[in-house]
Amino acid sequence: MKTPWYSSLRWKMLFTFVLSIILALITAYLMLGLALFMYSYLQIDLLNVLFRALERMFGVVVPLIVVGLALFVGIYFLLNRKLIKSMEQITATVQRMADGNLDARCTVSTDDEIGKLADNINRMAEQIKLSLEEERLAERTKNELVTSVSHDLRTPLTSIMGYLGLVEQDRYRDEVELRHYTNIAYEKAQRLNVMINDLFEYTRMNGGMTLHTKPLNIVEMAGQLCVHYRYPMEQEGLAISMHSDEDQYWVEADPDKLVRVFDNLLTxxxxxxxxxxxxxxxxxxxxxxxxxxxxxxxxPIPAHDLPHIFDRFYRVEKSRSEHSGGSGLGLAISKTIVELHGGTIEAISNQEGTYFVVEIPSCSVPLEGPSDRMT
Known part of the structure; x- marks a missing residue:
């Protein structure tokens, strides 16, 4: 909000300047009257000698000017003592901030430019503090990411090197054991490949990804997913089904990215x-x-694990996840994609099983042209 003219610093200083002149003149007049009274009526010898000496040396005008200027300066500083104190307080606070104390704050609360300066300094300090905290968090996140990646990549790599070392040293009994060792190394290499691909996709998404959205009939997409996953499900002794209240639900989405979400959930x-x-x-x-x-x-997923299952590298069952080849990034990637679409994803788990629920804003039915099918 714009400061009223009468509250601005320039007008306050002009007012105190004029007021100081007026008060200095009044005070000088009173002092002159007092001096004349003392000279004329009290007849104090020492004062009479002093007054005559000053009159002979400087005349009458010069002492009056000197006294008037001294009175003006003293009154002006007296009237501006609050301003001077505010500037000293701001200077001291800025010095503490420069020394590294970003919790220091200016307590000046005037409605002029000095108050605005103090408020802006406080806001700047708060923004710098937040920026530093975000930078520290980013650095800590990067270190944690490097640590997690190093640990998770080292585990399958150690197995690969171990089993291939046995093969290199001919430490196997027959062709069956040789094939067993190479199969284990191959499975670990596949898991390593999944982890590297997931890590690349996760870092690419968090670095900023542009969605290529179009109207998408998500019921049609879900039907295609059922067809694609029917055979893998049957191989695992499972069945897959789809239930929808309508034949068409339209969303504005990037088909490839959204399919990635449900690939993760179905897997x-x-x-x-x-x-x-x-x-x-x-x-x-x-x-x-x-x-x-x-x-x-x-x-069911344990209650204490539910709040963390969308965190990167988080596994509910460490040994089970490692055995099944999970990278610990699939759900983190899914959450990032859903949020880029303006949606939410959550997990609900109880004795009846586990539900992963995705909500995405709907859009109007396109006038023409069907949604693209999955490739």
Missing amino acids: NAMRYAPRGSAVGIFLRKRGTRIMISVHNSGE
Whole structure:
């Protein structure tokens, strides 16, 4: 808000300047009257000698000017003592900030430019503090990422080198054991490849990714996913089904990125669902958002793990995840993609199984042209 003219610093200083002149003149007049009274009526010899000496040396005008200027300076500083104190306080606070104390704050609360300066300094210090905290967090996150990546890449790499070392040293009994060793090395290499690809995609997304969105019939996409996953599910002794309240639910989305989300969710469901059970995809509209749920009837996720399952490299069951080849990045990637679409993703787990629920804003039905099919 603009400062009223009468509250601005220039007008305050002009006012104190004029007031100082007026008060200096009044004070000088009173002092002159007092001096004349003392000279004329009190007849103090020492004062009479002093007055005559000053009059002979400087005349009458010069002493009056000197006294007037001294009075003006003294009164002017007296009237501006609050301003001077505010400037000293701001200077001291800025010095503490420069020394590294970003918690220091200016306590000046005037409604003029000095108050605005103090407020801007406080805001600048707060922004610098937040920037430094974000920088430290980013550095800590980077270090944690490097540590997690190093640990997770070292595990399969150690196995690969170990089993290939046995082959290199001919430490196997027959062709069957040789094939067993090479199969283990191959599986570990596949897991290493999945982890590297997931890590690359995760860092690329968090570095800023542009979505190529278009109107997409998500019911059609879910149907295609069911067809694609039917055979892998049957190989694992599972069934897959889709249930939708409508034939068409339209969203503005990047088809390739959204398919990646449900690839991750269906792969997880297939990994943890017990044999003989079914994996379900459920679609319905809630308000202005489309809700897509992926359900499996596997063991429930512990309550203390639920808040963290979308964190990168977080695994509910360490040994089970490593055995099944998970990178610990799939759900983190899914969460990033969904949030880029303006949606949300959450997990609900109980004795009936686990639901991964994705909500994405719906869009109007396009006038022409069907949505692209998955490739």
